[in-house]
Amino acid sequence: MSRVAVLKGGTSLERQVSLRSGARVEDALERLGHVVVSVDAGADLIERLREASPDVAFVALHGRDGEDGTVQELLEILGIPYTGSPVLASALASDKVVTKHLMVDAGIPTPDFFAFNETAFKELGAADALPAMAERLDFPIVVKPARQGSALGIKFARTPADVPAALLAAFSYDGKVLLERHVHGRDLAVSILDREEGPVTLPIVEAVPLEEDFFDFEARYEIGRTTFECPAALPDETAARAAEIALAVYRLLGCSGFARVDLMYDEQAGELFVLELNTIPGLTETSLLPQAAEAAGIDFDALVGRILQHAFERRAAAAG
Amino acid sequence: MAITARPEVISLAGGLPDTSTFPPDTFAAVTTGIARHSCAKALQYGPTEGLAETKECIQQVMAAEGMHVDPGHMIVTTGGQQVIDLVTKTLIDPGDVIIAEAPTYPGAVPTFCSYQAEVVQVDVDSDGMRIDLLEQMLDRLEGEGRRPKFVYTIPTFQNPAGVTMSLERRQCLVQVARERELLILEDNPYGMLRYEGETLPTLRALDRGVYVMYLGTFSKILSPGIRLGWVAAPPAVLEKINLGKQAADLCTSTLSQLMVQAYFERGRWRDYVDSLTELYRARRDTMLDALAEFFPPEAQWTRPCGGLFVWVTLPDFIDTTDLLARALRENVAFVPGEAAYLDGRGRNEMRLNFSACSEDDLREGVRRIGKVVAEQVALYGTLTGEHRVVRAPAEEAPAEDAAVADVVPIKRRASR
Numbered sequence: 001m002s003r004v005a006v007l008k009g010g011t012s013l014e015r016q017v018s019l020r021s022g023a024r025v026e027d028a029l030e031r032l033g034h035v036v037v038s039v040d041a042g043a044d045l046i047e048r049l050r051e052a053s054p055d056v057a058f059v060a061l062h063g064r065d066g067e068d069g070t071v072q073e074l075l076e077i078l079g080i081p082y083t084g085s086p087v088l089a090s091a092l093a094s095d096k097v098v099t100k101h102l103m104v105d106a107g108i109p110t111p112d113f114f115a116f117n118e119t120a121f122k123e124l125g126a127a128d129a130l131p132a133m134a135e136r137l138d139f140p141i142v143v144k145p146a147r148q149g150s151a152l153g154i155k156f157a158r159t160p161a162d163v164p165a166a167l168l169a170a171f172s173y174d175g176k177v178l179l180e181r182h183v184h185g186r187d188l189a190v191s192i193l194d195r196e197e198g199p200v201t202l203p204i205v206e207a208v209p210l211e212e213d214f215f216d217f218e219a220r221y222e223i224g225r226t227t228f229e230c231p232a233a234l235p236d237e238t239a240a241r242a243a244e245i246a247l248a249v250y251r252l253l254g255c256s257g258f259a260r261v262d263l264m265y266d267e268q269a270g271e272l273f274v275l276e277l278n279t280i281p282g283l284t285e286t287s288l289l290p291q292a293a294e295a296a297g298i299d300f301d302a303l304v305g306r307i308l309q310h311a312f313e314r315r316a317a318a319a320g
Numbered sequence: 321m322a323i324t325a326r327p328e329v330i331s332l333a334g335g336l337p338d339t340s341t342f343p344p345d346t347f348a349a350v351t352t353g354i355a356r357h358s359c360a361k362a363l364q365y366g367p368t369e370g371l372a373e374t375k376e377c378i379q380q381v382m383a384a385e386g387m388h389v390d391p392g393h394m395i396v397t398t399g400g401q402q403v404i405d406l407v408t409k410t411l412i413d414p415g416d417v418i419i420a421e422a423p424t425y426p427g428a429v430p431t432f433c434s435y436q437a438e439v440v441q442v443d444v445d446s447d448g449m450r451i452d453l454l455e456q457m458l459d460r461l462e463g464e465g466r467r468p469k470f471v472y473t474i475p476t477f478q479n480p481a482g483v484t485m486s487l488e489r490r491q492c493l494v495q496v497a498r499e500r501e502l503l504i505l506e507d508n509p510y511g512m513l514r515y516e517g518e519t520l521p522t523l524r525a526l527d528r529g530v531y532v533m534y535l536g537t538f539s540k541i542l543s544p545g546i547r548l549g550w551v552a553a554p555p556a557v558l559e560k561i562n563l564g565k566q567a568a569d570l571c572t573s574t575l576s577q578l579m580v581q582a583y584f585e586r587g588r589w590r591d592y593v594d595s596l597t598e599l600y601r602a603r604r605d606t607m608l609d610a611l612a613e614f615f616p617p618e619a620q621w622t623r624p625c626g627g628l629f630v631w632v633t634l635p636d637f638i639d640t641t642d643l644l645a646r647a648l649r650e651n652v653a654f655v656p657g658e659a660a661y662l663d664g665r666g667r668n669e670m671r672l673n674f675s676a677c678s679e680d681d682l683r684e685g686v687r688r689i690g691k692v693v694a695e696q697v698a699l700y701g702t703l704t705g706e707h708r709v710v711r712a713p714a715e716e717a718p719a720e721d722a723a724v725a726d727v728v729p730i731k732r733r734a735s736r
Contacts, residue, residue: 011326013645013648015322016322118699121699121702121703122698122699122702125702125705127702127703127704127705128705130703130705152645153642153645163703164637164700164703164704165637165639165700167703168637168638168639168642168696168699168700168703169639169642170642171696171699172639172642172643172645172646172696173642173645173646
């Protein structure tokens with residue numbers, strides 16, 4: 001059995017979720033017979049990893065540093081195989097703007113958008129372009145930080161007057177923000193797991209808000225205000241199309257191991273749109289990817305075991 | 321460990337008293353004395369209502385605040401927080417109304433919610449709870465055939481707003497309670513921490529314990545670690561609270577109760593409170609000076625005469641929950657105002673604590689928050705095309721103008 005360093009916590013705003021993901025992964029690894037070294041990713045990360053000299057690192061970090069390629073780069077330098085996506089895929093996926101540009105170029109549907117960084121407003125007078133932008137996107141629009149998970153800093157702008165405060169909130173999380181057309185529709189998550197035969201999609205999870213207020217964006221993520229259905233009740237061809245699109249994004253970004261792709265399904269138009277891809281989706285008791293795996297008959301221990309195994313396979317393939 | 325608790329973060333978010341000034345020798349002597357002389361008692365269960373010797377200490381504290389209470393009319397609790405829990409448990413059925421201040425103590429909110437109370441909030445201004453608004457609210461509720469079970473208030477050096485209810489309003493509130501036969505829960509953790517001005521009578525002192533349930537605690541005048549508070553209440557309510565306390569934890573830690581007793585026996589507790597008062601007064605002044613120096617003119621804040629908190633109101637386009645993300649990148653933390661309301665208000669407000677940090681850290685912490693606020697104000701100016709330029713802090717006029725600063729403008733956000 002292997003000696004596994006579980007990287008969790010860190011200093012991102014998603015620290016608490018990561019601690020829960022990490023703790024659950026540790027339990028699973030122990031049940032699978034591995035030796036677990038728990039590492040809270042802080043200033044002594046390198047020292048701790050050198051001390052532990054693990055066979056492999058299970059990266060259970062979310063958000064800044066843990067999910068954006070920073071920690072992955074450090075693991076490459078130390079020569080430690082690790083779970084999940086490599087450096088470039090992590091860096092690409094953690095930036096919603098870059099991801100969306102790549103998708104547009106590859107013909108993968110994503111809602112229309114514009115992106116700005118802070119200096120565009122501070123130094124280039126971008127505010128003067130806001131009316132023209134508003135005209136082209138149609139309200140309502142969603143304003144998001146380019147690099148931030150867990151729906152933090154995401155605001156809804158119903159009219160042009162809402163835009164400055166929404167931008168201000170988004171800029172609190174990142175120097176680059178995204179203004180995106182709001183797709184009125186169903187909220188789908190397609191989870192992907194790299195199996196021996198290659199990446200496969202798991203049953204689709206739908207987030208169903210309990211109250212029909214689609215404009216209260218933040219509330220949709222509050223506990224008790226959303227239920228999750230898995231598998232989502234979708235026509236076969238729609239589910240197949242969503243899976244196909246999700247896999248296309250996964251391959252486009254060069255992901256590895258596992259990931260979750262979030263999509264919106266506009267039922268009336270019959271269209272699917274990709275919002276983003278998470279390279280390290282939550283692994284807590286209530287997270288979507290474990291739910292999807294469960295629905296496919298893969299229990300949590302098997303899921304963790306498979307993700308770990310893939311880290312070794314990737315290393316072997318790279319060496320071979 | 322939460323992200324705000326990282327060692328490099330200056331946290332103005334807590335409500336922690338400073339315990340570094342407590343003499344370790346006294347602590348050692350107190351605990352050694354208990355081990356030598358009352359070991360068996362200290363390690364045993366005690367009566368649910370608390371030890372008689374602890375109640376004597378409580379009588380001393382209450383007397384110092386102008387109240388004279390029979391030991392039979394009080395219960396020693398596991399911190400003041402337990403009083404909020406027990407009173408709510410005793411009086412509230414799901415759907416019952418509690419009236420609280422707006423903003424209110426964020427720590428009371430989950431307690432009220434866990435018993436499914438409907439919390440209605442009444443605005444405060446620089447003189448505390450607006451009793452005229454309270455009466456309007458009571459009339460409205462009466463019109464709906466609803467009777468609030470109690471009014472929850474922190475009249476003195478309120479948490480979070482830092483304001484104090486005026487004598488006139490205190491008298492008025494007690495009279496309203498009498499006329500309408502309405503119970504009041506007076507939460508008074510900070511009353512002895514006064515840095516300026518005349519001491520005001522507590523609601524309990526004015527009402528003599530007919531409608532006022534009084535919550536006291538040793539947390540802020542001695543130590544929160546000993547988890548010792550108390551409730552003095554009308555006998556009918558107290559009986560029910562006693563039953564609730566039995567169910568919750570049988571009795572308050574006997575060891576802690578004996579520690580307080582031993583500490584009070586040394587007769588120096590007032591001196592310690594005085595030394596805390598001196599320490600916190602200097603820290604409050606440092607925070608207020610730093611706010612005037614480092615916060616942009618668009619910000620307003622309260623000027624507390626005691627307690628632990630300053631309440632800051634920012635322009636309504638700044639959401640303090642989002643601002644906290646930016647502040648954490650500068651390694652500084654505060655409490656976003658939203659936590660003090662149940663109706664989504666307070667999004668442009670924040671609570672700052674001045675008791676837990678050194679004066680250097682307070683100044684640096686306020687400087688860092690002032691920097692991110694100024695950045696957000698400037699950025700908003702460019703976002704709206706106003707190209708507002710924020711003056712350098714050094715050139716700023718002090719925002720300390722009493723007429724402006726000594727007000728809690730609690731308004732609804734225009735854009736919401």
